[in-house]
Amino acid sequence: AQSVTQLGSHVSVSEGALVLLRCNYSSSVPPYLFWYVQYPNQGLQLLLKYTSAATLVKGINGFEAEFKKSETSFHLTKPSAHMSDAAEYFCAVSSYSTLTFGKGTMLLVSP
């Protein structure tokens, strides 16, 4: 079965610093991979998705992720953090007709 592992339940950065949220996947077939963001007291919304086209995927709010098959990774990055990026981020992998989510990484941004 497909699965994802997110390294670090919490990541703290300063405003303006690089954001790096890690996700490794396990899949027996070429996967479709997703990053979702959840702001407090809201549902999840899609940041970006990889569906076997370009390996570098650009999403909303300046985020991007690179699919690396050799490392089975799909890490999320943003060059410069903003206070409004503080939220919980979930990596997900397609699994038959559904999505399987990681446990989430809370991003904390300090002034």
Next chain:
Amino acid sequence: NAGVTQTPKFQVLKTGQSMTLQCAQDMNHNSMYWYRQDPGMGLRLIYYSASEGTTDKGEVPNGYNVSRLNKREFSLRLESAAPSQTSVYFCASSVQDSNTGELFFGEGSRLTVL
């Protein structure tokens, strides 16, 4: 543009009581899902409906039942609530199955079972 609407947003139950969480989407999506979110556990799939008239179990179906009432509506029922079902429940929908499509989520229903 309502998207995915869940009711109720908050509910407190006593152990053994029953209740139904309602979900409706106005995007003409084929597939609908129920997830639960618990601290440190991420989102876990309870049930899903790939299309109108079909339902399938997800990762954690025990203690729940679902009904795909029509293309718009997908309800989740707890027949005899237990404290372990205290959670935030999210309904989601997608145009087709979620392999390549985007899931659209409701704002969640917070359930506490005493």
